[in-house]
Amino acid sequence: MRGIDPSSRVAESAREAGQLLVRPAQAADIGAIERLASSATPRLTNLPAHRDRLEERIARSCRALSHNVDFPGDEVYTFVLEDREIGEIVGTASIRAQAGAQDVYYTYRQETLIHASQQLNLRHEVQTLSLSHEMSEVSLLCALSLDARYRGTSAASLLRRARLMFIAQYPERFADTLGVAFPGYLDESGASPFWDSVGRHFFNRGYHEINQLAGVRSKSFIAEVMPQFPLYLPLLTPQARSAIGREHPAHEPALGEMLAEGFVRSRHVDIFDAGPVLRGERARLRTLNHCGWHPVRIRPAASLPDAEPAMVANQRLADFRCTVARYALTPTGQLLLSEAQAELLGVEEGRAVLVAPLALPDVEDALDEGDL
Amino acid sequence: MRGIDPSSRVAESAREAGQLLVRPAQAADIGAIERLASSATPRLTNLPAHRDRLEERIARSCRALSHNVDFPGDEVYTFVLEDREIGEIVGTASIRAQAGAQDVYYTYRQETLIHASQQLNLRHEVQTLSLSHEMSEVSLLCALSLDARYRGTSAASLLRRARLMFIAQYPERFADTLGVAFPGYLDESGASPFWDSVGRHFFNRGYHEINQLAGVRSKSFIAEVMPQFPLYLPLLTPQARSAIGREHPAHEPALGEMLAEGFVRSRHVDIFDAGPVLRGERARLRTLNHCGWHPVRIRPAASLPDAEPAMVANQRLADFRCTVARYALTPTGQLLLSEAQAELLGVEEGRAVLVAPLALPDVEDALDEGDL
Amino acid sequence: MRLRPISHHDIDELKSLAQETGVGFTSLPNDHDFLVAKIDKAVAAFEGHVPACERLYFFVLEDEQSGELAGCCAIEAEVGRETPFYHYRVGKLAHSSVQLDLHRTIDTLFLSSDHTGDAEVASLFLRPAYRRDRNGTLLSKARWLFMAEFRDGFPDKVLAEMRGVIDADGISPFWQCLGSHFFPMEFKQADQLTGLGQKSFIGELMPKYPIYTPFLPEAARACIGQVHEQTRPALEMLKKEGLRWEGYIDIFDGGPTVEAYIDDVGAIRHSQRVQVEVSGDALAQAERPSWLAATTGMADFRCSFIGRGPDADGVVHLSEAEARRLNVTSGDTLRLLQT
């Protein structure tokens, strides 16, 4: 610890990531989660800063983890990121086992219509947005909020991708296709150009107001009152058009990471702010492809060799734990952990843990595989 | 040769398949192709028994094979199956490099709409068919007609799948996704229950008449006058509904084989008769996955060892040849061929040929992977 | 017999009316609370307390001898403002292709709420025992006099929804072929929910895309714009006033909605205001009354047949009984219509 500024200490600690832990949320985490919900940038529809809703959310997660589940249903798993060094909950993220299990999960699907004129011998393409419920079947990674001090650190990656480590272990609880919905573009004043050009005509309320309403009530209630016929893109404002499929600036790095992970841009965007929805086949995601089981070998922290960072998860359900450690193996394939790390994960020597590299290939390679 | 009935002789020969050859069509094949077009069961829209159209088709294929092509465009490759033993053209089949390159390729896409009532707290699903041009980008295997005497023999497989052997060699000429359109269900009287319940309302012509018109004019002309709004399935006759995605009985075995090959049922069906359209990612098709290059070693026919049958193709473009032989390799990986087989393929000893097993895994395993 | 606004003390009589109406008359369900609320709403409308979009003018036909209610009818000032108002509109789509030498138009049903904001005449019911002495005409036409008198309180157009065809088994072929595929319930239930004004399920479950009518079975197509046998006389009466079918039908049974510009309605155009003179003398009295008279107050609106029309000076002479029935005295104004 070189600095004395507490925020730089935190960042340093995050970089080391020695004491970071992702685990399922518990009732006692409500205060922290509410704080995270209020500080999310931008505010998230699916993480309303509304205590009753959040309590319900945690209870739902605990219920799902205490039952046998043979196929994805209306479970929502909520996780928290804990920094043990400062003893604080500094992030949260969820998985909806089936995006449309409770309410239909509506998105706008970008389509191209061909208007061909035989008379004039020309073909004219027109883009539309159609209300769609096709994404209802996917398992959705959503509701992520991270303490601002940890942004851009490996803590962000851990929080985002520990969910994949969980999915890797409980495939029967999730769909083959995963989705990630990113907050959409807002301008400097915090307004959504897409909402202002589309939804506002039908609701006459601002983006933040409707977003809040949707968080407390249900987004699908609102979708069902949205225009039922496809919208012609040329009739939207240029500002709205350019917001389609564009993420909120604060989420650019996260989006890049998910593309590197193997997700691709789908044709679908959020119905309020036109934020992008990524989709990924589980079988093609880097973390799920490259993770492996290794027995634990405990060694003094000082004697651990240097190696690339990795996510390490224990083999529990309700007591699921995932942290960051070095991917250092013995010649016989045992993962070397310090005493502290083993304790963090709640594992003893010889117990198998799931390990996947934290690093991902360059984003550029993954960018152009989408449906579009 | 045990029998004296010429048709059984042909069948026997086909089973042996020693003299069967798939190659690109040439101008001189016009008579045979026209005969095959007239005898197709059922008649095919994309293989009209119309001499001018067929001549154009052959010329188009020759043109495509005599030019460098870097990406799929409006090429249509037409192949014939020749039985050298009897010296006859006994089958034909085509690949459209891009289904919608010339005219938009319209299909009906099966969709499910969710009608959710908050008031009554229920969710009601309604199936629809929407006019779609999404399949326009795929490379389409189509226009297959085989002499009735060869049905159910390995000649059928060869004709069907030799196209994949061609695609394997010239990937740049085709899309990553392949489609196969199968003729749809017709009742005993040869009528299409789907057309009678749908298209007839708009055209007041019988299925065969419109099919013929579409073959000579253009199917997309007709599609553009079809209903533009989605059709609600519950409003179609039960006969029409049950024909959706159902192949013509004569094409059941072919469909089964393509499923075994790795194609899956798409949501798309033909706009006239609702016949199924299969789709397959090139990377997941058995023939493309399991084919390999081997140098040729020529041995006397009598001394060739027994082995599983395989498709064998030479490495030419305009002189492409594909036949069936035994998959017998030397210990060093050379393919053993008879003099006659080598001559059929136009290859000498040492030349590399592409080989893929003719047998496919059981259909059952592949049946349930479709989009539906 | 006279027609007047409903009032709170009519509740018991209204309930017995509701019991008699039966299926297909969904706006008067036999439900105490609903009926009380209906009366409240109507009373407020006649008192002029509510905005136009909430005004439901509900009238009763009173046998002033027995005090019994013989029937009822209503005018809604602006439909579709509080709850959505749906119809199918029969429209035409052109399908044409020069290359195919094809040109035809296809009939199509579009879900629409075009009539939002129009006035509606509705809820006409006459007890069987009173189906005589032109009481039906009184109930039906009194509404036109009311609208003529208070023209400013109504929009440009008025409509009336007519019951559609029901087969011998009490089933609507139109519903069987169309609605039943989208509404997982019985026709009756759907109809009842609508009668209670709970119509949001319609927009929720209804097909959003147009229906191509050629896809409907002949039985359903034959119901489009057709009225129930028993509704034919009512339809004829409205047609005579100038209401026409402009292609809108009920989404459940396919029955026609007829409509007109209010200013074009015959009874409204031909009604006239005259001065009253109550004459004690024996007056000429037509055997079959043809003159309908309505008062000019809203809350104390009255309408009944009288024995004669105005004289050459534009004055109408009333007997004492007629004046009592209408609650007018000499010097008052009446609106008359010869029927």
Added chain:
Amino acid sequence: MRLRPISHHDIDELKSLAQETGVGFTSLPNDHDFLVAKIDKAVAAFEGHVPACERLYFFVLEDEQSGELAGCCAIEAEVGRETPFYHYRVGKLAHSSVQLDLHRTIDTLFLSSDHTGDAEVASLFLRPAYRRDRNGTLLSKARWLFMAEFRDGFPDKVLAEMRGVIDADGISPFWQCLGSHFFPMEFKQADQLTGLGQKSFIGELMPKYPIYTPFLPEAARACIGQVHEQTRPALEMLKKEGLRWEGYIDIFDGGPTVEAYIDDVGAIRHSQRVQVEVSGDALAQAERPSWLAATTGMADFRCSFIGRGPDADGVVHLSEAEARRLNVTSGDTLRLLQT
């Protein structure tokens, strides 16, 4: 001045008329072959040789002194039968949710061919030099007399399409905001193709799904159902006859289409048939002629103003000049309309 059916020898005069009409008057393009075909078609219609759906009655206003044509007008007996006939219809869709306590209707433009089979009055053009002496009224109203006389040859409804708003730069804001996104061409070109009857490109390129009007810029919304400044007088004249805007607009410029049931058109309802008596005597002659007279033959149809109406016996007296102009003699029948 008198109105009569066009004939083959009018071709040169028609061409010079066509030259004067200019942009926005697409039905009379300056194209010899097109105009010859138009005359052929009209002549066949007046001779009664063609089925109703192909009947184009094309009239010219003739200055019988100079022989010059002063203007023209037309009636199409049934539109949309030979080539598709498109409009946008302004409709309402309900969007409501009990849970969200939301209920509103959204205006929507639906592509429709609802007017297929209706009659159309169209192509009215009067040379500037003749824009006096009620010639415009003659051109416009003569058509009603023709339709009244040959009522059986026309359907229930008649419509008239009105030019929409064009801005100072000659550009239609409605087109700019809507059509231009779907038709890769200039407004003028689209308009011209339509004038030539080549309309299948409209159905091919037009958006098939409804357009929610709130998505259109204010400039486009302001054009919906609005007429071009110069068309306002024509619109007023049609409105006086009872034609109304029922929500249909031109797909290119958003201009209104007004319509009426033919039997409701004022001029048709009020016209009357009378006997002619040609009087050599000096007859009373109104300074500003108000009586329009039309003959009862089709191929030799004539219409002009006359100096007076019928007498008490229902006989109209004509001067020799008037009789000549209309080509009638005593004992013939005329259809009169007071304008």
